[in-house]
Amino acid sequence: MDYAVEVKNLHKTFSSGLFRKRRKSALKGVDLMVPKGTIWGLLGPNGAGKTTLLSILSNLLTPEKGDVRVLGMDIRTHAKDICGRINLSSGHANFLWSMTVRENLEYYAMLYGLSGEKKRRKIENLLDLFRLQDFAKVRFEELSTGTKQKLSLSKALLNDPDLLFLDEPTVGLDPDVAHRIRDMIQHLHDDQGTTILITTHNMKEAEILCEKVTFIMDGRIRAKGTPRDLKKELHLGDTIHLAFQGALPIATLQNMEGIDHIEMKDSSCRIRVDNHRERLPQILDFFTAQRIIIHNINIQESDLEDVFITFTK
Ligand SMILES: Nc1ncnc2c1ncn2[C@@H]1O[C@H](COP(=O)(O)OP(=O)(O)OP(=O)(O)O)[C@@H](O)[C@H]1O
Ligand SMILES: [Mg+2]
Structure with missing residues (x-):
């Protein structure tokens, strides 16, 4: 398999304070393999090391130990080759404050080697894509958080990166703007095959x-996989709420495969199962056989938020 990111045994310690004596170990032997063409999430609580890891991958910070390969190249020996093919956008972006949106984009376009008509067209396209035309002449310091974020994303697409690092791209945005940004990220991946490594505190996102x-916590990788794999690994399961009429033989139902727990309340019950897709038909058959009439069914699926809470508890 081709990997866009290959990180092995990565360590990073920050020194700060008087005589730089205060030390904080932010990454403690991190391994991360991101296949080309995927959208991969890097999740974890505040201070887990997500931004530090993205900063090392974007060559903004140097690690003291570990191997980092980006787009198949060693970051220590091929920083220049990598630089033109990656980009980073942060939800807490900082640009040249006194320059306008267009001036900032022109400045970065120049750094990426764009010039003339190509540069003009690229900037116009990005201003259109992120609906920034009305803000083109507004200075960065006067922009709202959401508009700053759109500028940050525009800047990150100036060089049509093969690999894009997104550090909380929708933090603090209105739901509709966040939704549009998510759509753009998805399109970028679907249409151009861009590999995207994204951090977010929004588990739905x-x-x-x-x-x-x-999942990274306190500088160490705790788990990886599809959201479904992780739910399974943690035995999180789903909850089925049933309102019914009749006498329910709980003991028999309790013995059914895949049922973890049953909670009764008047003529309704909450059944915790490993997977509602497999277990609901089974449960419905059981109710039918017992001639119990069901009035209402409600399914509550566990999600990544439950995974996050379980890991951080
Ligand atoms: N420049 C720095 N000097 C000293 N410590 C730092 C520095 N940058 C980060 N740290 C520390 O390293 C750890 C990891 O920080 P990092 O910003 O990578 O976390 P994060 O996962 O991105 O958190 P958040 O979700 O809050 O953005 C934290 O304990 C942080 O305080
Ligand atoms: Mg961060």
């Missing part, structure tokens, strides 16, 4: 966008 996710 991760579940919508990411094929696979890696």
